[in-house]
Amino acid sequence: MASNSKSSVEKRLSKGILPWNERLSYGASDFACSFTFSLIGTYLMYFYTDVFGITAAAVGTLMLVARVIDAFDGPFWGIMIDHTHSKWGRSRPFLLWFNAPFTIFTILCFTTPDLPMNWKIVWAYVTYIGIGVLYSAVNIPLTSILPSMTINPDERVLLSTIRSLCSNFGGTLISVIALPLVTLFGGGDNPRRGFFLVAVMAALVFFVIYLVVFANLRERVQTLESQKPLPIKKSLKALKRNWPWLIVIGLNFVYWLGMQTKGQVTIYFFKYNLDRPELVSFALLFNAIGLVSVFLTPYVVMKLGKKKTLLAGLAISIVGQLILGLGAQILNIPIVIVGTIVGNFGNGFIGALIAVLLADAVDYGEWKNGVRAEGIVTSASSFTAKFGMGIGGAITGLLLSMGHYIPNKSQSPAALFAIEANYVWVPMLALVLSLILILFYSLTPAKEKEMMAALTQKHARENQTN
Known part of the structure; x- marks a missing residue:
């Protein structure tokens, strides 16, 4: 009986169908990432301006x-992956090596030493840049x-679906529970302590899950390139005339720029524009609607x-932003919630x-150029997403500054419009540009x-040769 079971597993593996413990571990990895990094993406700007006291x-x-x-750090990690040759594979070792450093810097981002303003800014630079570099790792x-x-395309879609489900759940969960926990841990009057303890909790969740993920994942698609370090010059050949790659990294940049401007002003929008700060966690709960579409993907x-x-997903998101814009204009909370759900x-x-x-x-880079370079090809995804998020953060700060935003005060019409622009109109433009880009996708x-x-x-030929 055991022999038949083993034979069945081996047969499925030969078709590229992975066991469920590996599928779920792959998904859990992005639950952990989103659980920590959504805390940073959603609340760190508010933490800096309204708690730590740094200007927008x-x-x-x-x-x-x-x-x-x-x-620089995105391509750097991609090159490092392509240069890595270990008993664990190329990518898997990084899940172990940089687990603890990322955990520590997550906590440091929400640590508030009593410093003069200039040194507060220095502290923010060191910790925020550090967490960005380590997140790439x-x-x-x-x-x-x-x-x-x-190499099974259907299995890849399933793995990515599981990963997205877990990512969405992790990001939604921390977004919803963060502010209530800040109030609980801070006693209602000490948000510095509250945010610090929430960061400690999120970091420990990440640390434990990543140990499990490292233990369960395997690299099974072996090629000549994957069995030895890949020189930089050769790995870059995988990008030559790789049009699908160019379209995807362009999408990644534009899409995450818009999502960052929206995400980091959510708390501002409900606190100042709608004058309903208690609804922030409720509104963020509707991020879980994405679980339905991920499941259907x-x-x-x-x-x-x-x-x-x-294209359908982008079109639906655009409609959601239009509904959200209407709700923002007439300050109607039910319409805002409907727009949030649709988006x-x-x-x-x-x-x-x-x-x-x-x-x-x-795969396209290997097919067209004969070079399989997972690290350099996929590292551009992290770089463009984070670069887009950084530009989004800069746009948010610029618009808030131009609107003369003042923390914890009634805001001027200009400041309220700056918040609305970040929450509605910048993301809308980003989604439209993303849709245009995907129209050119030709694979x-x-x-x-x-x-x-x-x-x-x-x-198969390479394996026979070796």
Whole structure:
């Protein structure tokens, strides 16, 4: 009986179908990432301006500088992955090596030493830049390992779906519980202590989950390149005429720019524009609507294909922003909530497919150029997403500064419009630009089928040679 069970598992693995413990571990990895980094993305700007006491202009500049640095750290980690050759594979070791450093810096970001203003800004620079660099070190391997886990395209969609479900759940959970926990841990009058203890909790969750993830994931797609360090010059060949890759990283930059401006002013919008700060956690709870569309993604992709599914998600998100804009104009909370629900439903399709398209870009680079470079191809995803988020942060800081935003005071009409622009109109423009980009995506299902057949034959020949 045991022998039959083992034979069944081996048969499924030969088809690129992974066991459930590995699928769930892959998903848990992004639960951990979102649980910590959504705390930073949603609340850190508010923490800096309204709790730590740094000006909005200084925070916006910080976020821009940090993302310029990411222009170097993203490709750096990609090159490091391509150069890594260990008994654990290329990407997997990074999940272990940088677990503890990321955990520590998550806590430091919400630590508030009693310093003069200039030194507060220095502290913010060191900790925020540090967490950005370390996030690349723990998150880029999650994308780069996907094409190494399986070459089965349906399994990749399923893995990315599970990852997106877990990511959405982790981000929604911390967004909803963070402020109540800040109040609980801070006693209602000490938000510094409250935010610090919430960060400690989130960091420990990340640390434990990442140990489990490292233990369970495996790199199974072995090629000549994956069995030895890949020189930089050779790895860069994977990007030559890699049009799917260019489209996806362009989408990643524009989309996350818009999502960052929206996410980090959510608390401002409900606190100042709607004068209902107690509804922040309630509104963020509707991020979970994205779980429905993420769950539906594999089925919709089977009917429509990846490109049409992504276009549909972007179109739905645009409609959601339009509804949200109407609610913001007339200050109608039910309409704002409806817009939030519709937009989050569309966002679920987008988040579920970005990692899949990047995995396809790895295969495309190998198919066209003969070089399989998971690290350099997928690291651009982290870089462009974070660079977009940094530009989004800078835009938020600039608009708030131009609107003469003053923390914890009644805001002027100009400041209220600056908050609304960040929450509604900048994300709207980003979604429209993203949709236009995907219209040019040219890796059709027929071409993908041809590509996968050619790569399967190539890998079989290489394995026989070795």
